[in-house]
Amino acid sequence: MFRSFSVFNYRVWFIGALVSNIGAWMQATAISWVVLTELTDNDAGAMGITMALQFAPPLLLVSVTGWVADRFDRRRLLMVTQGTLLALGLAIGVLLFAGVMTLPIMYAFALALGFVAAFDNPARQAFVSDLVTRENASNAVALNAASFNGARMIGPAVGGLVIVAVGTGWVFVVNAVTFLAMIGALALIRPHELIPRVRAPGAARLADGFRYVAGRPDLLVTFAMVFLIGAFGMNFPIFASTMALEFGQDADGYGLLSSILAIGSLVGALMAARRDRARIRVVIGGTLLFAVAAGVSSVMPTYWLYAATLMFTGFAVVTMLTTANGYVQTTTDPALRGRVLALYMAILMGGTPIGAPIVGWVAAEFGPRVAILLGAGAALVAFGIGASWLIVSGRLHRHEQRRFRLTIDETRPLTVVDPAPEQFSEQVATTTPIRLPGPVAEPVGAPTGTTAVPNSCDSARSASKRRPAAEDPAIFRSSEPTAPRR
Numbered sequence: 043m044f045r046s047f048s049v050f051n052y053r054v055w056f057i058g059a060l061v062s063n064i065g066a067w068m069q070a071t072a073i074s075w076v077v078l079t080e081l082t083d084n085d086a087g088a089m090g091i092t093m094a095l096q097f098a099p100p101l102l103l104v105s106v107t108g109w110v111a112d113r114f115d116r117r118r119l120l121m122v123t124q125g126t127l128l129a130l131g132l133a134i135g136v137l138l139f140a141g142v143m144t145l146p147i148m149y150a151f152a153l154a155l156g157f158v159a160a161f162d163n164p165a166r167q168a169f170v171s172d173l174v175t176r177e178n179a180s181n182a183v184a185l186n187a188a189s190f191n192g193a194r195m196i197g198p199a200v201g202g203l204v205i206v207a208v209g210t211g212w213v214f215v216v217n218a219v220t221f222l223a224m225i226g227a228l229a230l231i232r233p234h235e236l237i238p239r240v241r242a243p244g245a246a247r248l249a250d251g252f253r254y255v256a257g258r259p260d261l262l263v264t265f266a267m268v269f270l271i272g273a274f275g276m277n278f279p280i281f282a283s284t285m286a287l288e289f290g291q292d293a294d295g296y297g298l299l300s301s302i303l304a305i306g307s308l309v310g311a312l313m314a315a316r317r318d319r320a321r322i323r324v325v326i327g328g329t330l331l332f333a334v335a336a337g338v339s340s341v342m343p344t345y346w347l348y349a350a351t352l353m354f355t356g357f358a359v360v361t362m363l364t365t366a367n368g369y370v371q372t373t374t375d376p377a378l379r380g381r382v383l384a385l386y387m388a389i390l391m392g393g394t395p396i397g398a399p400i401v402g403w404v405a406a407e408f409g410p411r412v413a414i415l416l417g418a419g420a421a422l423v424a425f426g427i428g429a430s431w432l433i434v435s436g437r438l439h440r441h442e443q444r445r446f447r448l449t450i451d452e453t454r455p456l457t458v459v460d461p462a463p464e465q466f467s468e469q470v471a472t473t474t475p476i477r478l479p480g481p482v483a484e485p486v487g488a489p490t491g492t493t494a495v496p497n498s499c500d501s502a503r504s505a506s507k508r509r510p511a512a513e514d515p516a517i518f519r520s521s522e523p524t525a526p527r528r
Contacts, residue, residue: 043181043312043315045178045181046174049178050232050235051236052182054231056185057223058224058226059186059224059227060189060192060193062220062221062223063190063192063194063197064193064200065131065216066197067193067194067198067201068197068204068213069134069201071202071279071293071296072201072205072213073092074280076138076148077148078283078287079293080210081148086280086403086406086410087399087403089283090280090398090401090402090403091398093277093280093402094396094398095153095156095395096159097156097391098156098394098395099160100159100160100387101393101395104160104385105249107161107163107388108164108383108384108385109381109384110161110164111161111381112379112381116165116172116380117236120166120169120228123162123165124162125221125225130154131214131215131217131218131221132218134148135212138209138214159391164387167371167383167386167387168371168379168383170182170186170371171371172236172237175237179368179372180320180371180372181315183364183368183371184312184364185311185315187310188311191304191308191310191356194303194307194308195305195308197301198296198304199298199301200297202293202295202297203294205297206292206293206294250381251381254378254382255385259431259435260322263427263428265385265386266427267366267424267427268363268390269389271329271332271362271420272397273394273397273420274393274401274416274420274421275332275336275417277394280401280402282299282303283296284405284409285299285348285410285414286299289345295345298349302350304356306354306355306356306357306360307357307359308356308360309357310356314360314365314368317365320368320369321365324361324362324365325366326432328359330422330425331361331362332358332418332421333419333421335351335355335357336417336421337414337415338354339354340412340414340415341411366386367386370382400416
């Protein structure tokens with residue numbers, strides 16, 4: 043479960059990220075509460091607009107931010123983005139202390155935070171692959187999710203207590219201080235121990251990431267499910283804050299709900315870390331579990347019963363998203379990973395500008411329970427998309443011997459069209475494919491100029507008769523990656 047901790051750079055990164063994430067969750071709780079109770083009269087619609095402004099830039103700037111993550115040194119880029127986020131959080135706290143904060147000013151800060159996060163998120167996600175080898179990448183992604191959700195258990199609860207005890211301004215000051223942990227961790231990382239990055243020979247083009255995803259039906263299905271969950275199902279600040287008010291709770295009660303949600307999220311992340319690889323069937327199953335958990339939570343009659351159901355909701359959504367993130371990272375060509383992850387994060391976070399105002403309006407007009415049901419309905423649609431793809435692709439079929447049992451073929455190949463064969467032909471022309479027991483992706487950190495990708499899953503072919511990889515029109519042909527077991 044914790045095999046990535048054997049790497050010094052990852053241990054340092056994990057500790058810095060955990061401290062920084064605690065502050066980030068405190069700030070997220072404080073922003074929602076300030077907008078809902080101090081700058082408006084319990085206006086969930088205004089909270090939806092605030093969330094939309096934070097998550098719109100990753101969608102609008104996806105092509106630029108992904109290219110930046112692939113083109114520049116990610117460690118130095120993260121130092122710049124983390125320092126900027128520190129300054130923005132401190133500025134919000136100062137304005138709250140001075141008593142001059144208004145809703146339009148908060149909107150402006152939300153947009154600024156979203157702009158910086160648009161560059162920070164893809165670089166931070168892709169940087170994990172610079173810290174560990176490919177066989178540990180899925181584990182490192184899951185442990186990152188555990189760090190994120192462990193902080194989610196602590197941050198909202200502490201933030202709610204600080205709001206009640208000394209006021210919202212201090213929450214932003216504390217968050218600014220926690221960014222120093224991440225900046226310090228980036229400074230302590232040993233650059234010479236980072237995994238060498240695979241770079242495409244020639245100019246990196248912004249459109250390559252889009253073309254690559256367009257040629258991967260499995261990624262298109264994953265992105266569609268992630269979009270629906272991100273747009274309508276992950277509006278937890280709206281759900282938790284409005285339900286807390288309905289149950290007569292204050293800021294501490296709202297923060298506690300977020301922490302209880304994180305308990306299930308942490309369990310889901312740790313279970314994902316135990317798996318040898320990320321499977322798309324887990325992503326599909328997670329959407330169904332989320333739909334059921336959200337539907338049950340919407341009818342809970344008391345505060346504590348609603349809080350209990352949030353653990354299952356958190357478990358489902360983190361299982362789904364952590365597996366989706368790991369699947370994207372471990373099956374994507376390393377030379378395009380930053381651009382593909384930028385597109386993934388844009389779809390995940392960029393759905394919020396569409397869904398959050400709608401969910402906020404529904405919560406204001408019809409109540410928070412109807413808004414939660416809207417998210418559950420979106421999850422059902424996402425499950426339908428994933429299940430339909432399993433059937434159409436031929437992966438789901440009846441068991442050969444048991445009549446009423448269905449099985450999923452994990453080795454069925456997917457033919458993927460290379461987005462820019464002329465760009466990568468030089469990189470793969472010198473290598474003859476080697477027969478492997480299952481479909482795999484190019485290892486992170488492989489020397490530029492070599493790649494070994496199985497040409498098909500037909501074991502009857504002999505490796506000695508294979509044609510050079512440069513002549514194969516399907517350079518990347520894989521289903522789900524096969525990682526070595528530890």
